[in-house]
Amino acid sequence: MPPNPPAASIQMAGSPLPYDLAGGIEEKTSAFLSSADVVCPFDRRSLRLCVTNLSYADSLTVYIFLEDECLISQYYTNELTRLYNKFHNDHVGFVGYFPSPTTGPEEISTFADKFKLVFPLFTDHDKTWTRKFEITITPEVSILDHRTDRTIYKGRIDDSYVRVGKRKLHPQSHDLEDMIKAWQLNQTPDSLVQTEAIGCFITFTE
Numbered sequence: 001m002p003p004n005p006p007a008a009s010i011q012m013a014g015s016p017l018p019y020d021l022a023g024g025i026e027e028k029t030s031a032f033l034s035s036a037d038v039v040c041p042f043d044r045r046s047l048r049l050c051v052t053n054l055s056y057a058d059s060l061t062v063y064i065f066l067e068d069e070c071l072i073s074q075y076y077t078n079e080l081t082r083l084y085n086k087f088h089n090d091h092v093g094f095v096g097y098f099p100s101p102t103t104g105p106e107e108i109s110t111f112a113d114k115f116k117l118v119f120p121l122f123t124d125h126d127k128t129w130t131r132k133f134e135i136t137i138t139p140e141v142s143i144l145d146h147r148t149d150r151t152i153y154k155g156r157i158d159d160s161y162v163r164v165g166k167r168k169l170h171p172q173s174h175d176l177e178d179m180i181k182a183w184q185l186n187q188t189p190d191s192l193v194q195t196e197a198i199g200c201f202i203t204f205t206e
Contacts, residue, residue, distance in 0.1 A: 058091055061094075062180070064096040065097050080157070087180055099129075130202060153179040154193075155193075159175070
């Protein structure tokens, strides 16, 4: 299993910041990270290193697994952006992974531009992070609580989709948002909460 992402620095592709806060942002050249493996949608010609005085131990990271050609992944981009804008200044980080081997930096860049995503996006072709969180569907999310160093949630973003091809007009259960709020109130559950994600299956090959 890969280590937890380092605090206040990006050392390599696949090791994102636990949170992205405006505590001072430097511009780094694309050579700072492997441009073949990572796309940072903030700036196409440079990657940003976020510097913050906040404690890494008092943070939460939302790992989001996406597929650029999956219609359900596309559908949830607005909700993900809303949640990012609402929580990213409150010790809550967002990072997206694309496990499909056909989704490279160019496709991710196009996806980020088209759907106006503003949190870091990475490839995960070797499925390192996908396997770490036992992700099988896109879109699917996993929440890592850095206070306790454990995963507290895995599953859907909300209950908009009953099944593939059938979507509610208005979701009734905002699972991801509710879990973030519970963490902020120190009301996280004692055991992992799981819901069924609806979307596109991830193909695993040994």
